[in-house]
Amino acid sequence: MNKKKSIRRTSDGPEVPITPMLDMAFQLLTFFVLTYHPAPVEGQFSMSLLPPQPATNLDATPPPDAAPSNELPATLRTVTTTLRADDTGGLGRITLGDVDMRDLDELAEKAKEVLENPELPFDQALIQVDPKLRYEGLLQVVDVLSKYTTKIAFTILDEVVPGANL
Secondary structure, eight states, X not given: OOOXXXXXXXXXXXXXXXXXXXXXXXXXXXXXXXXXXXXXXXXXXXXXXXXXXXXXXXXXXXXXXXOOGGGSOXXXXXXXXXXXXXXXXXXXXXXXXXXXXXXHHHHHHHHHHHHSOTTSOOOEEEEEEOTTSOHHHHHHHHHHHTTTOSOEEEEEOOOOOTTOOO
16 A cells, blocks of 8 residues: 655645745845955044144244243244145145245154243144145144144135236
């Protein structure tokens, strides 16, 4: 006697193949994990805002009875650096106070001389930036000045167009 065993099912619904769905889910998961690129972390600067118009002269020496630099107003303790862009948006002209600099090395020498001199009242820097200057040029100057002071502020230069009636 041949007896066939009958397969007995407990549910009457249709069979759904799970394996292809799991394969597709793992393929999608792998795709998103491998193609995800998080944004780079940006650096942060610890800066305090300074007045936009310092009234100082780099070559001036303080009088012998001058108050210590922490008692002077912020405008008198601020050394100004002006950055102008060249035609390509790179760092064209650098001016520290009223003195033009040839390159970043000369800026570093003069900044060290001015900001580390205990006889001069300067302890903070204001960077006036040409709006056409690329961010890379600004960061190069910030790197130089941050070696000598932690108080750095920025302003954007206002361009006055010749012949414009305002």
